[in-house]
Amino acid sequence: MTRLEALALLTGRAPPVLEPGHVWLVGAGPGDPGMLTLDALAALSQAELLLHDALIDPRILALVPDGAERLVMGKRGGRPSARQDDITQRLIDEARAGRRVVRLKGGDPYVFGRGAEEVFALAEAGIPWRVIPGLTAGLAGLAAAGIPATLRGVNQAVTLATAHAAEGAEDALDWAALAQAGQPIVLYMATRRLPAVTGALLRAGLPGDTPAAAVAEATTPRQQVLEATLATIAARVEAAGWTVPAVIAIGGIVAARRRLG
Structure with a gap:
């Protein structure tokens, strides 16, 4: 056959x-x-x-x-x-x-x-x-790391965003609006710009103790997960020396990993 x-x-x-x-x-x-x-x-x-x-x-x-x-x-x-x-x-x-x-x-x-x-x-x-179509890492990767994209009682929406703006539109995303929406944010291609993104979210008023996680090489045997907070996730990723793309989740959904991860 x-x-x-x-x-x-x-x-x-x-x-x-x-x-x-x-x-x-x-x-x-x-x-x-x-x-x-x-x-x-x-x-x-x-x-x-x-x-x-x-x-x-x-x-x-x-x-x-x-x-x-x-x-x-x-x-x-x-x-x-x-x-x-x-x-x-x-x-x-x-x-x-x-x-x-x-x-x-x-x-x-x-x-x-x-x-x-x-x-x-x-x-x-x-x-x-x-x-x-294929499964997108921003959803499947989080699930593999024990992080649900949506969770009843925690969020009613989730934002998928890239940290890389289109050419000539470096600041096209309104990070303040995302911070004020009160819903989890899932970032693609954010490893190199994570300090800038988290800084923008903090300046917009998103609390520094908001749960955050980074997932590298999701769903593979080499999968790595770092749990931190909005204030510390960029430093944690830098200290880990990751050179591969990672998915970043910011919001209350990350806390579920303590029970599901």
Whole structure:
């Protein structure tokens, strides 16, 4: 039985077919291969060219067929990275050459993954595309660390935010408004800017003893969790010397980890 036949048996339907000249944007989830969706597995099983983010688990990369080309197209803060324009143009060029192209992104392509930007460009170029969602680290990563994103009696909403503003809009986020909302904040890509972000939240009046946690390499055997407070989390992360991306949670939901972690 082939992998695609096994997927058909599991889902009760034929797997989606990746046609030549098509580009699929696929979410790899938060890290652990077990959190791939079945449609993501189907996509990887048909790829002729895989353009993938950095830090994707090698076991996930190994799911593409023998002979498929794999290219690292990850963007790493503070390190040499592929330019977004170059990535997008490569997707278009390879699709026009008739290849089955998979663009594999950590988490979900549409949650701080620039997936929409790539889809806009593909659509404008007339390239057929599809998005296969993935579990986003801001929710799945917290769950793996014993932190519920929502908890009755604690919060009625949760804010997902990135510490990296768009180019030319460094201060686009109104941190004071987020602080005053009284709901938990989950930060993506915040390790390098954590002192600035926590400082802004403190100046906006969010109490320094607000529970906070950082989760690195969530859902993997290398997962690390640091519990602290809003006033101390930046120093704790710096002292730990983390060089990998981390999810930061700020708010009362973090306190639940004492019972669930």
